[in-house]
Amino acid sequence: MAEQVMIDAMKPTDWDQVRAIFIEGIESGNATFRTTPPTWEQWDAGHLNECRFVARVDGEIVGWIALSPFSNNTFHKGVTEDSIYISNRAQGMGVGTKLLKKCIEESEKSGIWTIQAQIFSENASSIHLHQKFGFREVGVRERFGQLNGVWRDVTLLDRRSTIVGQD
Numbered sequence: 001m002a003e004q005v006m007i008d009a010m011k012p013t014d015w016d017q018v019r020a021i022f023i024e025g026i027e028s029g030n031a032t033f034r035t036t037p038p039t040w041e042q043w044d045a046g047h048l049n050e051c052r053f054v055a056r057v058d059g060e061i062v063g064w065i066a067l068s069p070f071s072n073n074t075f076h077k078g079v080t081e082d083s084i085y086i087s088n089r090a091q092g093m094g095v096g097t098k099l100l101k102k103c104i105e106e107s108e109k110s111g112i113w114t115i116q117a118q119i120f121s122e123n124a125s126s127i128h129l130h131q132k133f134g135f136r137e138v139g140v141r142e143r144f145g146q147l148n149g150v151w152r153d154v155t156l157l158d159r160r161s162t163i164v165g166q167d
Contacts, residue, residue: 005095007102010052010064015040017061018054018085025085030123033145033152048080050110051103055086055095062090065099067107070116078113078165084126096129104133104159113165114158118144121153135159 010018019040025031038046047066055063063086070079082103086095107115119126121140131137135157143151 004057005062005090005093005098006056007053007098008056010054010066012040012044014054014061014064015043018064019043021061021064021085021087024088028088029147030120031085031126033147035148047083048110051080051107051112053099053102053106055090055099057090057093062087062093063095063099065103067103067112067115070114078111079116080107080112080114081116081118084129096126097132100129100133108161108163111164113161116156116158118154118156121155127155127157130157130159133159 019037022032022037026034026037047068051065051067053065054061063084065082065084067080067082070076070081082100084096084099084103086099104115115135116138117126117130117135118141119130121127127137136159138156138158141154141156144154145152
């Protein structure tokens with residue numbers, strides 16, 4: 001696989017490849033509480049239209065990132081949560097770094113001032129990726145939910161923009 005990673009906007013026609021990577025995350029047991037992938041309609045309804053990106057290598061999607069609104073309350077406008085998934089075959093290629101960098105840049109253009117991440121506490125690589133971009137650990141939500149009958153802790157991180165929401 002070539003090392004040239006291209007980041008571009010996610011299109012609805014990308015869903016099959018995005019879904020396949022989501023399934024890899026589910027199967028890892030370390031990416032999500034979900035045990036089945038959503039439909040396109042469910043996924044689309046839960047994520048902002050802006051800040052949906054895919055990483056492509058030789059035209060094939062190897063990772064994706066998207067933002068979900070934290071709340072529908074107007075006082076939380078500009079507060080989001082990220083979802084980022086990298087295909088097993090693209091681990092260590094810098095895909096996560098490129099996706100998160102692009103998402104942060106574009107989120108600030110869209111008026112987003114906080115991005116939070118809820119990551120299984122054992123997922124050290126995802127926590128490290130987020131910290132590399134200024135996410136700070138807010139705390140650990142102990143026994144936040146069960147996955148396959150096992151209680152899991154979730155580390156909560158957030159990143160406040162230094163550009164948006166400063167007034």
